[in-house]
Amino acid sequence: MFEEFVEFKPSKRSLRKLKDKDLYETVEEVFDSTTLLTLYDIMKKGIIKKVYGVISAGKEARVYWGKGRNNEDLAIKIYLTSTAEFRRSIIKYIVGDPRFENIPLGNIRKIIYLWTRKEYRNLKRLYEAGVRVPKPIYFAKNILVMEFIGKEGIRAPLLREVDLSEEEAYKILNTILEYIKVMYNKARLVHADLSEYNIMLHNDEVVIIDVGQAVDISHPNALEFLKHDVETILRYFRTKIGLEDIPSTEEVLEMILKWRNKK
Ligand SMILES: Nc1ncnc2c1ncn2[C@@H]1O[C@H](COP(=O)(O)OP(=O)(O)OP(=O)(O)O)[C@@H](O)[C@H]1O
Ligand SMILES: [Mg+2]
Incomplete structure (x- = not known):
């Protein structure tokens, strides 16, 4: 081969x-x-x-x-x-x-x-x-x-390099969580190294990069990787950006997995 x-x-x-x-x-x-x-x-x-x-x-x-x-x-x-x-x-x-x-x-x-x-x-x-x-x-x-x-x-800035207003931050967080959901349910992949270092912001778009390590959802550790991705993103928006009104990891995971079971 x-x-x-x-x-x-x-x-x-x-x-x-x-x-x-x-x-x-x-x-x-x-x-x-x-x-x-x-x-x-x-x-x-x-x-x-x-x-x-x-x-x-x-x-x-x-x-x-x-x-x-x-x-x-x-x-x-x-x-x-x-x-x-x-x-x-x-x-x-x-x-x-x-x-x-x-x-x-x-x-x-x-x-x-x-x-x-x-x-x-x-x-x-x-x-x-x-x-x-x-x-x-x-x-x-x-x-x-x-x-x-x-x-x-000139490359677009990474999420970690950008100062965001509260409104922008909520919007971007939403888009990222939506992408994690689509990744899992449609592409059937878990990024597995998602963080403010691997997300770029370009012309109002949120762009996910560095997907070499992304695993198929059948990988034995896929759920663990998924949880880690979600935790990392929520932690960044909570502690670094200072958003207060954000869901818990469990709520996000449920949203992602429920969406799958519906289909
Ligand atoms: N398609 C792209 N367009 C513009 N810049 C990019 C693109 N892909 C990657 N980069 C830039 O290169 C950097 C490293 O890319 P990437 O995250 O894919 O590699 P990496 O294996 O994580 O490398 P490193 O160990 O340097 O983090 C990114 O942080 C980004 O600044
Ligand atoms: Mg990288």
């Missing part, structure tokens, strides 16, 4: 021929040759036309701003293939997920490729269910291409 990974080390010269100088300077230091070749491949296909600066440099992934075929903005998320920490942090989402059943847990590269595919598929499921997420565009190996949330290379 999975093609064997072949360590392919192109010579500097052949790489130089392939590369666009700016691109090379933008991404060269962090990535191995397979990642670079995958990126060139996506560019050759015409899906990415340009890669500009880095938007976010996390421990596990880097996100770049780029341009697509029609000059549209893109977000390009590239997972680092050389991090041991990644394995530790994703293991609880992988064990119990049928999509990872036959993968030896020691093969980090394969896991990262699957993880990238999983993030793409999760985005697709959510997008099709009507949850506002970045539109998924393409994936290959450890590279995910999606809609850029922001304008002219």
